[in-house]
Amino acid sequence: MNTTVLGAVAVLIVLAIASAWALRMRSQAGRLRQPRSVLEITSDDVGRPLGERATLLQFSSAYCQPCQASRIVLRDVAAAAPGVAHVDLDVRSNMGLVRRLGVTRTPTVFILDAAGVAQQEASDVPRKADVVSALGRISGGAHPSGARGEAGPGIDHASWAS
């Protein structure tokens, strides 16, 4: 086979597979879903009291831009919602918890109810609207005050879609 054709075909295949994979990861990432098993987290596990109504638990690593984005989303939701705590844990200093919860990438986010049971989880940056509506379901209907879609400072709404 002509070398140039072989090379071109190889390039096209690589780019096609890589693109398909990345687009699939992107569409799945950040989606909130029910944890596969019952995960219970206590305030001892995280080293501070859980939120009265819910806790937004995030696992981050030190070099991780999406972790920063996730941090911003969760911090803003927690700030606008009374009784909701935001806890951000570094995976390196919490390896026991990381293994127990099956955290495989960062950021990973768990939404815990008042009893510390994980009701939702997401790998990658969750969408603010998804977190807010999950909180509404978990804590029995009372929406946090920022829920009507007003942009908090520094929140780029367009970035949810990316």
Next chain:
Amino acid sequence: MATPANAMTRPGPAHVDPRGSRFGAAVTTVLLIAIIILGPRSLVAALLLAIQTVAFAIGTVLGPAVHPYGWLYRRLLRPRLGPPAELEDAAPPRFAQGVGLVFAVVGGLGAITGLAAVFYVALCFALAAAFLNAAFGVCLGCQVYLIIQRLTSRAG
């Protein structure tokens, strides 16, 4: 504890403008595409691969702040783009450059020894990683880094 929300440190060897890494990945992608299409017996491809290998080596040993593609980025693009909104740690791009270096060397050896399959496979992997970084901002290095940390911590 996770690092605090970005303290704006000055760009330098330890913290870099993340857009520079992505630009570098784009340049790498273009070069690798040309090398693969030209094939293992092309002298031009050999020259391009040598250039790319040296670039990977500089990025690995000296870090992205000193990277030749980073230099291009700072001279050509960054004046038009303005300062970065945030900085990233230099360690994972450096790790990624090291992985690229390994692939480039293996691919080069494949070409030299006449093992065309090695040339194509190694450079296609390198292309996939560079393309994912350039086009989607996906940092495979970050994810691999985390896996390595988990494994080494478990052993500890």
